[in-house]
Amino acid sequence: MSHLEQSSTSPQIEFRNVTKMYGSVAAVKDLSMSVGRGEFLTILGPSGSGKTTALMLLAGFAMPTKGDILISGKSMAEVPSYRRDQGIVFQNYALFPHLTVRRNLEFPLEMRGVNATKRAKRVDSILARVHLSDFGHRMPSQLSGGQQQRIALARALVADPPILLLDEPLGALDRNLREQMQIEIKNLHREMRKTTICVTHDQEEALTLSDRIVVMRSGHIEQTGAPETLYDRPATRFVANFLGEANFLASLGTKVCADEDQPPHTVAMIRPERVSIASASDPGHTGAERFQSVTGKVEDMIYAGSLRKYNVRVGGNLLIVREHVASGKQVFAPEDEVKLNWLRSDVRFVAE
Ligand SMILES: Nc1ncnc2c1ncn2[C@@H]1O[C@H](COP(=O)(O)OP(=O)(O)O)[C@@H](O)[C@H]1O
Ligand SMILES: [Mg+2]
Structure with missing residues (x-):
């Protein structure tokens, strides 16, 4: 046993x-x-x-x-x-x-x-x-x-x-x-x-x-x-x-937040490592209904050896993105216009 x-x-x-x-x-x-x-x-x-x-x-x-x-x-x-x-x-x-x-x-x-x-x-x-x-x-x-x-x-x-x-x-x-x-x-x-x-x-x-x-x-x-x-x-x-850093999506607008699965009195949350960052002109993902995306502007980029952390301004919100450093990955700088993508299935609903 x-x-x-x-x-x-x-x-x-x-x-x-x-x-x-x-x-x-x-x-x-x-x-x-x-x-x-x-x-x-x-x-x-x-x-x-x-x-x-x-x-x-x-x-x-x-x-x-x-x-x-x-x-x-x-x-x-x-x-x-x-x-x-x-x-x-x-x-x-x-x-x-x-x-x-x-x-x-x-x-x-x-x-x-x-x-x-x-x-x-x-x-x-x-x-x-x-x-x-x-x-x-x-x-x-x-x-x-x-x-x-x-x-x-x-x-x-x-x-x-x-x-x-x-x-x-x-x-x-x-x-x-x-x-x-x-x-x-x-x-x-x-x-x-x-x-x-x-x-x-x-x-x-x-x-x-x-x-x-x-x-x-x-x-x-x-x-x-x-x-x-x-x-x-x-x-x-x-x-x-x-238990870590969290992005709360409540005020990103109906496009992102409208989700018939969301229980009452909860707020949508996504972890920074579940968000990917791309150039604003990026065509986005195929199979788009599985993804959500927003556009924003990079406010800070913090390099931490194995990770890059971006703070991205999306409307009135600051979203955190954490990316592993790897060859071939595009690096963004403050003021860059970017698109953030994540899988709908990675969004969690947490009680307020
Ligand atoms: N011996 C004590 N006398 C009065 N208040 C106490 C005593 N021990 C703890 N408290 C109070 O109880 C609460 C919880 O304290 P504690 O158990 O030490 O918290 P933690 O270990 O999570 O920091 C705090 O508000 C603290 O001020
Ligand atoms: Mg203690």
């Missing part, structure tokens, strides 16, 4: 109508979700949307005002945080600065009463997994940011908890390091299959790492789905915007 089939039958973590009030502010509002055994779920949302609160409730560092959280079918209402058997990594690593790497890693094992021989074995094994076998004797201050974060991950995993919680784990790292660490986290998840909840405001990180993403907004869930589903079939304007 694949882990996805398992997850649909026996959720390991369940939030049931969980609300957390801070004074009159609902940090989390009527949140219901479940996470399957071995699943990698990311909670994605802007700052203040309730992501950390959801994680703190699960970890037992805060208690729900209403609702319940279950782990393996058991209510956590009476279970203190130290008995929840979860590994946790925070953004600022929080290694003990006065202890060596080895002693940092032994700490969770000592707390659980594991004897010295077993501790040494476990620490060796987890250090090897994060490729830092030779670093056991160092102090945290003698490690780079990326190495510190790998040790923080190792410390969360060393006692072999079934659940791993990550709160903006890569937030303090620079871009290159972040990408390396994403691969490292993905590999660790593939090998160890811990049920993982990761919190981030970084859409690229969420798309890269997750089996499933929960998009949060002001304490509630806006949409849940696989990365591709959320990117390609966003349910709302908020999700469309949060």
